[in-house]
Amino acid sequence: MAKPLKIQEVENPTEPDYEVFLSFRGPDTRNDIADYLYTSLIDASIRAYRDDEELRVGEEIGPKLLQAIKQSKISIPIFSKNYAESKWCLMELVQMVECNKKWGQEILPIFYDVAPSEVRNQTGTYGKDIQSHKDKQLYTDETIQDWKAALNTVGKLTGWELKDRRKGEFTKDVVQELLIKLKRNYLTVSSLVEMDDQVNKIMEVIGEQTTETMIIGIYGMGGVGKTTLATIVYDKLLADFDHCCFLSNVRDTEIVSLQNQLISNVLRNKYLSITNIDEGVTEIKQRLSCKKVILVIDDVNHQTQLDALVGVGERRFGRGSKVIITTRNQELLKGVDFQLKLTGMDLDHSLKLFSRHAFRRDFPRAEYASLSNKAVRICSGLPLALKTIGSLLNGEGKEAWEAMLKQLETIPDQEVKRKLNISFEALTTQQKEIFLDVCCFFIGFDVRIVTHMWDSCKFFPGRSLVVLERRSLIEIREGNRLWVHDQLRDLGHDIVREKANLKPEEQSRVWDHKEAIDVLETEEGRKNVEAIRVRFDHQFQDLIEKEESVRLSNLRYLQVDCGGLDEGNVQHNPSTNWFQRNPIILPKLRWLSWQNFPIFFKFTKRSLKELVILDLSRSEITDEWEGWNDLKEAKNLKVLNLTGCRNLCRTPDFSDHENLEQLVLEKCSELVQVDRSIGKLKELVLLNLKYCRKLQMLPDEMEELEALRELLVDGTSITNIPEWKGMEKLETLSASDCRLLSKCNLAGCSTSLLYLDLSDSEISEFPSGNFGSLVELHLSGSNIQELPNSIEKMKNLKVLMILDCNLEKLPRAIGMLKKLEEINASMCDCLCGEIPSEIRNLSSLRILSLSDTGISNIPKLPESMTDLCLLGNQHMRCPDLSNLLNLRDLRLELRYQTPSHPAPSLDWIGSLTKLEHLCLGCGGLVTLPPDFNLLSKLRKLVLLGCNQERLPRLPQNLSYFEMRGCSISILNISYLERLSELEVSHCEQLIEIQGLERSKNLQSLRLERLPLLVKLPDLTGLNNLWRLRICKCPKLVEVRGQLESLESLGLMGCESLERLPDRLSFKHIEELNVSGCGKLEEIQGLEVSENLNALSVQNLPLLEKLPDLTNAKELEYLVLWHCPRLVEVRGRLKSLKTLSIHGCGSLRQFSDPSSLKKLQLLDIKECEELEEILESDEYRDWKKAGKLSAGSSVGRVLKSRRGDPV
Structure with missing residues (x-):
């Protein structure tokens, strides 16, 4: 039986x-x-x-x-x-x-x-x-x-x-x-070294006052852990910033390239092109001055790098930015806000780190204890040495240990590189070649691409990379990116130079442009060089042009930076086949990277026979380019990158490239056709067609791409994805922003898909198939009305994004997705009724967002939740969340407008002791629970529409508090000592804010639409307050106090206001907006405002004059609207760029109109006397300024320039 x-x-x-x-x-x-x-x-x-x-x-x-x-x-x-x-x-x-x-x-x-x-x-x-x-x-x-x-x-x-x-x-x-x-x-990043003490020191200095701008310097010898410490702090702070950038390998990267990367990362613009350092500095100042940025600049070794990127002492980034600099040279950190020196680790932590790499546990094996202690002493507490030498000894017997330690003992403590060199010498020849390649060229590169070159050169990368990573000489990080510690990188550079007897012409690898030119000028250099990086400038062009032919007989990698190519470069060269007349012969070339490739160049066929990687992105090549015929010689081509080739309308015939594995055509904006020969690419793994906006159809031969794993068609105009039965290995299909895509048949590849994105498409019915391997599903902005019951087969699904689609309900089968970690169904207007109770079974669920839906009932949620957002309608009942003890971020906004829905009870909220951020908006809520103040980890609190007349005591560790539309009459914040930001608005009963004068850490204060607020306390003691905004408080008579740190002041619609803060409050002011204050007769203090950048004065009927603005040397924007008694503007405004004057009928004079040499935009209306004198010679320079275009406004200009206007 x-x-x-x-x-x-x-x-x-x-x-x-x-x-x-x-x-x-x-x-x-x-x-x-x-x-x-x-x-x-x-x-x-x-x-x-x-x-x-x-x-x-x-x-x-x-x-x-x-x-x-x-x-x-x-x-x-x-x-x-x-x-x-x-x-x-x-x-x-x-x-x-x-x-x-x-x-x-x-x-x-x-x-x-x-x-x-x-x-x-x-x-x-x-x-x-x-x-x-x-x-x-x-x-x-x-x-x-x-x-x-x-x-x-x-x-x-x-x-x-x-x-x-x-x-x-x-x-x-x-x-x-x-x-x-x-x-x-x-191993994990955070456990590589025990750095808790150092991390805590930096975090204490930064504190919770994230609105304060700060530059932090970390210094110490190479290998001591500076990069690791900066990475840990960066990761801890990342969630508080919308803009971030980590500049690694600064020592070996050109400054212009670093500036490009900084601006591109912060603005999320991939293709910015800065051509010189001064231009970069200007762009950073103009584009990033209003962005709150977290920035790491790792391994700085020259002052020019800091001057070009951050300008220590200047303000190039927005308020609240944090910059972390690591360097071996403390002298470079003059002027930073905080310095931290890193020294070697103590013996206990050293032994722990060493053991992790030598034994994969926190302590040594008993029989190796004595030898381990000896090794730790030799490493002198340097994390890199502990890691590298521990990795070298991992898996070795006692005899090997004793021999290695005996060799290490002969090297002085300070000679770290010699100790690291022992690991290098233990490598095979092929492993050494790969290590040196990475050190000199490929840090940050995708290892999957570089491997093609190493395979072709028979360096056996599969095994070599395993050994290099095991011995901690390289790392393969997220995104398959290669990484090498800067000390090991320097070791690699030194090995290349020493092997060449310090003669560039004998080097196998050349990464410096000046040395590259010197090498290319000698016959010996051309013979020895195997890999080279050079700029396409006049020196390079002259060098090639004067030679009848140039033969680089052993060159396998050529990277040409052509970013500075302009019309002058083109005219400098003949427009004929340049390589044909003066050929460059590269018989062993495996990788050519030449972005902005000049189309008048021509390959020699001998240079293409061994080619496996070709990158011609952002070039002007067309369908008729002669080089396509020559490229047929590249039978071994594995990677072809034509990103941003905007003149390419049709792809070439791929029949001769049957070994191709990666084809990138992203942002080829004119591409309308993919050649049918693509079906012959049986080895193709990646096809990237993202943002080829004019591409409407994919060829039927795509079905034959049996090896394809990743297909990216985002932002194209395709209308249909047919059933490709041959794509049984497809893992990623990304088709977001395909606005015309209405049909999608994935039956042929559903079982293999890991990632599917159909967001912002016209898809209305989910494709049929067995998606058992799917990990991420994105359907946001689509026309999907329901998820099929077959969703229960998606056992591996972790992320479900269904924002802003036509979904009407969630299937009960969703409760079977045990690995699901995130659901976002916000803005699904049609999603009504109840969430299936089976959602409680999702034991891995961490993030749930259900804002702006028709959901009426929320069942019990799984205890694994850490982030929850519920923004409901008048029908949604308040759930009991008392079991969500791991919740860190809660946004709960419910509306109660009918007798059948009484105000909810929030007695459970005090049990959520891990809460850090809380936004609470429950219409009709009369009481907050008395144990509300027990939320000791709460840092950010937002209360919306609370009807309670007096608030209970709030958690005293709050750093941000916002109250909007509440019914209280008195707000007491005297005990909130850590408060840095306070916003109070639309509270119609509020008459007093108690304890405001005691808020010594307050940095930003916003008060808006408080009709009964009559007075504020003297604010003189608020030494950290840099931003003050008071709007539509009609009974407020004065703002008292000397605010010496004030940088941004906005006073709008305060009809009774008669007095501004003390004149010394304007000493550091950068932005001032005073409008709609009908009783204000004068603005004192501007005569001392040396940092003033933007001044807007509007609707002040009693204002007759402004102070002399000569000292406002930074003033670029001046707006004067509807000040009918204003007669004169005094001062030399040398930096002024935008001037807008409306409805100032009495204004007839600028004391020094000739000083406005930088004026770019001029906007004058309803100023009869001023318009008359503009015709005089004294104002002739004003006529050169441009006019604001119709429909634009100075307010919009100011906002785009300065970010959030006061």
């Missing part, structure tokens, strides 16, 4: 006792590959569990074995001919798959003497064995099906095939790859 096999359950695995679990069929492999592998793992200090399935009896997997499977980080089934004959092997395999699904445990199969397809499809002996189990009728159909599913799942995974390889070499490769995978699993 068939019976189910029993498996004893264990809890979620804790810290693994084993690192690797081996599953194998004893008679097939015990005395063969299994024994080789197990012994090699133990010798490499990898904790491995080896199961002998033949020794077991009974019908159950016991708890010890089950624990071994579940607590291992990696499981390795060794598939041999008779593996499926063993029920135990099959049971183990089912458990591996279960652990993979539940906890992400990795499975790496070895295909010993069978093909993956036999395992996957149960053919050959596997099919016979499964049928045999079935025929015996000892096991249920469900058990048999579980076995088949597990075989199918694992058979699809990437692993190792033995085939005809020698077992010793094969085992060695497996162990090497396991070592790097186990190391990656163990």
Whole structure:
């Protein structure tokens, strides 16, 4: 009788006792590959569990074995001919798959003497064995099906095939790859070094006053952990900033390139092109001065870098920006707000870091304790040395340790590079070549692209990269980007130079432009150089033009920066085939990167035969370009990048490039046709057609792209995605912003898709198919009305984005998506009724946003939630959120307008002790719970429409408090000592704000539409207040106090206002807006305002004069509207760019009109006397200024220039 096999359950695995679990069929492999592998793992200090399935009896997997499977980080089934004959092997395999699904445990199969397809499809002996189990009728159909599913799942995974390889070499490769995978699993950025104390020091200096601009400098010798510390602080602060930039490798990057990267990252504009440093400084000042930025400038070594990027002492970024500088030279940090010196780690932390890399745990193995302590002392507390040397010794025996430490002891402590060089010398020739390539050229590059060149050069990158990463000489970071520590990068540079006897012409790699020109001028240099980066300038052109031919016989990588090419460059050269007349011969060239490639150049065919990567992005090439014919010689081409080639209307014939793996045509704005020959690209993995706006159709031959994994068609004009049955490997399909896309058939690729984006399209029905592998689904802005019940098959889905679409309900099957982490269904107007109660089953859900929907009822939510946004209508009932103890960010806005919906009870809110941000808006809410002040971690609080007459005591750690539309009459903030921002608006009953004068940390104060507010306390003590905005407080008579830090002041619509703050408050003022204050007769203090940049004075009927503005040397914008008594504007306004004067009928004179040399925009209306005198010679320069275009306004000009206007 068939019976189910029993498996004893264990809890979620804790810290693994084993690192690797081996599953194998004893008679097939015990005395063969299994024994080789197990012994090699133990010798490499990898904790491995080896199961002998033949020794077991009974019908159950016991708890010890089950624990071994579940607590291992990696499981390795060794598939041999008779593996499926063993029920135990099959049971183990089912458990591996279960652990993979539940906890992400990795499975790496070895295909010993069978093909993956036999395992996957149960053919050959596997099919016979499964049928045999079935025929015996000892096991249920469900058990048999579980076995088949597990075989199918694992058979699809990437692993190792033995085939005809020698077992010793094969085992060695497996162990090497396991070592790097186990190391990656163990280490994280935050755990690389124990830096809590240093992080805390910086965070304490920054404090919670995020509105204060600050520059922080971190200095210390190379390898001490400066970059790591900056990264940790950057990551901690990132959430508070809309604009961010991390400039790494500053030492070796040209300043103009750094400026381009800074501006592009902050403005999210990929293709800005700064051509010189001065232009870059101007652009940074103009574009970023109103942006709140978090910026890291890593490894600065020249003052010119800081002058060009941040200008220490200047204000180039918006209020609240944070700049972190790392350098080895403390002298460069003069003028920064805070300096921190990093020194070596103490012995305890050093031993911990060393052990993590040498043993993959926090302490050494007992038999290596003495040797480990010795190694730690040699490393002198330097994290990089501890990491690199620990990695070098990982898996080695005692003899190797002793020999290595003996060699290290001979090197003085201060000679860090010599110690690191030992790791370099231990590499093979190919590994050294790759390491030096990365150090000199490829930091930040996608390793998947660079690998093509190394493969072509037979550097064996697969294994070499594993060794380099295992030994901590390189890292492969997020996005598959290569990274090398700056100390190791410098080591690589020094090795290249020393090997060449410090002679550039003997160097194999040249990365400096000046040296590159020198090298290219000598025959010896042309012969020796293998990789070079050069600028396309007149020096380079002259050098090539004067030669009959240039032969670079060993060059494999050529990068030409053509960013400065202009009409002058073009005219300097003949318009004929330049390379044909003066050919450059590059017989070994593998990679040509020449953005803005000049079309009058011509390849030589001999230079293309070995080419594998070609980047001609942003070039002027066309369909008729002669180079297409020459490119047919590049039979081995793997990567072709034509991004931004705006004159390209049709792609070339791809018939000669059947090895192509990546084709990038992004932002080819005129592209209308992809050639049908694309179907011949059987190896194509990536096709990028993003923002080819005129592309309306994809060829039918796309179906033949059987290797394609990533298809990007965002922003195109395609109308249909047909069923491509051949794309069985497609993992990413991104078709966002395809406004005409209405049909999409994904049946052919649904099982393999991991990422699907159909947002902002016309898709109205979700495509059919089995999307069991899908991880992210984006449907925002589409016409989708419902999600199918088949969504239950999306067992791997983590992100569901359905904003602003026509969705009417969420299916109950959504509760089956155990891995779902984020749902955003905001702005779905048609989404009504109740959220399915099954949502409580989503144990991984962290983020839920349901703003502006028709949802009426929220069920109990899972305790895993950390971020929740509920903005409801009058029908939504307030949920009980008392179980959400992990909630950090809550936005709850509900409307109660009918008797059937009384004001909600929020008694549960005090239990949410982890809350950091809270926005509460519940119409009709009369009371807040008394334990509200117990939310000790709350930093930001927004109260909207609260009807309570007096607030309870608020959490005293608040740094931001906003109150809008509330009914209280007195607001007491005297106890909120950490408050830095206060906004109070639309509170019609408010008559007094108590304790305002005690808010010593207050930096920003906004008061708006407070009709009963009569007075404010003296604000003299608010030494940190830099922004003050008071709007439409009609009974307010005066603003008292001396505000010496004030930079931005706005007083609008205060009809009773008679007195401004003390004149010394204007000393540092940058922006001043005074309007609609009918009783104000004068504005005193502007005569001392040296930093004033923008002045707007409007609707002041009693104002007769302004102070002399001569000292306002930075004044660029001046607006004077409807001041009928104003007679004269005094002062030399040398920096003024925009002048707008309306309705000032008495104004007849500027004391020095000739000083307005920089005037660019002039806007004068309803000023009869002034318009008359404009005809005089004295005002002739004004006529050169442009007029504001119709429909524009000075307010809009000011806002675009200065950001948030006061």
